Amino acid sequence: MKKRIAIFASGSGSNAQKIIEHFKRSNVAEVVLVLSNNPNAYVLQRADNFEIPSHSFSKHELYDTDQIVKLLKNLQVDLIVLAGFLLLVPQSLLQAFPNKIINIHPSLLPKYGGKGMYGDKVHQSVLDNREEESGITIHFVNEHFDEGEVIHQSRFKIDHKDNLEVVKFKGQQLEHHHYPRVIEHLLAKMKS
Ligand code: GAR
Numbered sequence: 001m002k003k004r005i006a007i008f009a010s011g012s013g014s015n016a017q018k019i020i021e022h023f024k025r026s027n028v029a030e031v032v033l034v035l036s037n038n039p040n041a042y043v044l045q046r047a048d049n050f051e052i053p054s055h056s057f058s059k060h061e062l063y064d065t066d067q068i069v070k071l072l073k074n075l076q077v078d079l080i081v082l083a084g085f086l087l088l089v090p091q092s093l094l095q096a097f098p099n100k101i102i103n104i105h106p107s108l109l110p111k112y113g114g115k116g117m118y119g120d121k122v123h124q125s126v127l128d129n130r131e132e133e134s135g136i137t138i139h140f141v142n143e144h145f146d147e148g149e150v151i152h153q154s155r156f157k158i159d160h161k162d163n164l165e166v167v168k169f170k171g172q173q174l175e176h177h178h179y180p181r182v183i184e185h186l187l188a189k190m191k192s
Contacts, residue, residue: 003029003078003187008085009036011119013043014172015083015104015179020050022180029187032075037062037087062090069096079187082141083179086118089141101141102186104179106171108153109137113146123167126158133157134167136174138182152182 005023007016013034020031034047039056047054061067069092072080082089082103089101105113105122112122112134126134135155140148156170 002027003190004032004076005029005079005081005183005187006033006035006072006075006077007031007043007081007083009034009041009043009083010038010086011041011043011084013041013046013083015175016043017046017050018176019081019083019180019183020046020052022184024050026184028184029078032077033071035068037085043084059087062087066092069093072097078190079183080141081179081183084119088143088145091143094141094143099140102151102183103139103141103146103148104175105137105139105146106134106168106175107137108133108135108155109139109146109150113137115145117146120164120168123164123171127162127164127167131158134171136171136178138179151186152178154178 007019009016016034023029023031031052034043034052034054036044036056044054057068080097080101107113107122112125133155135153137150138152139150142148154174156174158167
């Protein structure tokens with residue numbers, strides 16, 4: 001039986017789309033739900049384009065009710081994938097899905113991670129500090145922002161001429177390539 005993936009995203013969802021596309025062609029798993037805390041997030045449109053069911057929720061629903069856990073359990077989700085999800089994952093979700101929630105971050109963690117370190121802010125800080133390289137990190141999620149056991153890191157060189165757009169593009173290329181493959185690898189060795 002195919003493993004079942006739920007994606008949480010708050011924004012554009014370019015990573016979510018790459019993951020959806022990848023698993024449309026895979027025997028290992030399928031994306032069964034896309035969730036967002038932002039009802040206007042473009043990721044919901046992307047889900048729609050691929051005829052993947054989606055659900056947007058409020059902070060109240062996420063933090064003060066068990067509706068999201070119930071929804072994911074009912075759908076028999078095997079892996080929760082955060083792809084540009086900006087809220088802290090609640091304890092209830094971590095407990096319901098131990099070692100089954102992963103995140104991607106656009107830096108070489110533990111560098112440039114933590115609360116408020118998101119998207120362009122990460123790349124701008126990397127440039128401000130004149131780093132010679134940056135990269136991406138895929139990791140298990142715990143109760144803190146951008147922490148938890150690292151599953152995968154890839155790096156790229158920063159040229160002294162690179163601006164924000166270039167650094168962002170280099171990071172995004174790595175994310176789009178590696179995230180679907182790392183997910184597939186993880187699910188292939190997951191027992192239940
Ligand atoms: C990605 O670059 C991801 O690494 C980052 O948000 C972006 C979402 O882009 N996540 C974080 O910064 C988490 N702290 P997308 O919506 O186009 O996939």
